Amino acid sequence: MLQPIMHVLNAQRIILASGSPRRKHILENVGLKFEVIPSTFEEKLDKSKFPSPVEYVLETASQKTLQVAEMLKTKSSLVPDLVIGADTVVSMDGKIFEKPKDKDDAFQMLSGFSGGSHTVYTGVVLITPSNVFQTGAGESVNSMRIHKFHEATDVSMATLTPEIVRAYIETGEPMDKAGGYGIQAIGGTLVEKVNGDFFNVMGFPLCRFAQELLNLYSQKK
């Protein structure tokens, strides 16, 4: 999808404002060149103030991405052409799940997902300097243009015995992942079905991102 604009992208300074090794892997895997500058924004927004997980991930992703973009604008001599940020949560029965606090929390989450369906939401924020793109794309703040979108993917999990859940937690895989599983590795054995973008479950909606970027760069002044 990105090949027609890859020569333009690869001449730019692109920042991934996320420390997630999965997001880095997904973007490297499609040939994008970028630097990783993780946001230090603490993910502590009050979930009860958001009408749905969509608004929550979009606001958290915005805060993370803006923090890195603002920091680079003041500290760096070379202002980036594009800052990419994202936030991912899992939701089931109106509740939002992030990374498990400990093994017990992971056990509760995974046992709750067992044999049923939950939804993974990722909010993505792209920040570019205002003077690069036409005014049509996104909102403008402090001479930066902010472009947001989100993606939702349904995940159906196999029925898991407590023995399977405990043995999976002992692999160490669940702890740094929203929802307590990593679909791209051992956790993939637990997932019967996804309905939507698989990469969104890993933490980054790849197809939609490629489409938005293609659209954005075709509007370039």
Add this chain to the structure above:
Amino acid sequence: MLQPIMHVLNAQRIILASGSPRRKHILENVGLKFEVIPSTFEEKLDKSKFPSPVEYVLETASQKTLQVAEMLKTKSSLVPDLVIGADTVVSMDGKIFEKPKDKDDAFQMLSGFSGGSHTVYTGVVLITPSNVFQTGAGESVNSMRIHKFHEATDVSMATLTPEIVRAYIETGEPMDKAGGYGIQAIGGTLVEKVNGDFFNVMGFPLCRFAQELLNLYSQKK
């Protein structure tokens, strides 16, 4: 899923009868230890003789896996405990697509998939020595037990311009893959949505495989 039986599996001689680097990657990624001995069975069964892609992939996977299992039974002093084989095709509008013959063929396939939905079928065959498992599991041939299953996953592709298709083909990714795309890498940008097991689109239905193996090993004598 496999953690409760991993100590048993890792004490066995397991063979992957496939040269696909994707299948090897998927199985290594969940911690399975195995040798790769690709089948040399030529995939030339007459597709018109099969009522659906399911029967076709199951028969091709059987032929491939049996060839490796038979060869190891006669040549090797150490008979394997488990031989794993698989075959994957893509189907749309009653037609079966395998690896593209050349760039033009890849262009035709991908242009045909653009903006629509196709289905990926993988047939998996597991062969074990007859004396290891109870008679309930699979059919028995020449003192080997043969266990078969398949999985189907629907894939919705984004609308692709001829420019995007051509640029994607130039990356070299399509040529060794059924359907002409690799969903796990650059081809992931082209796929809006999967409905089913994502790993099945890569060539191996991971969750179903783990469930079947767990079931098989709980029947072990």
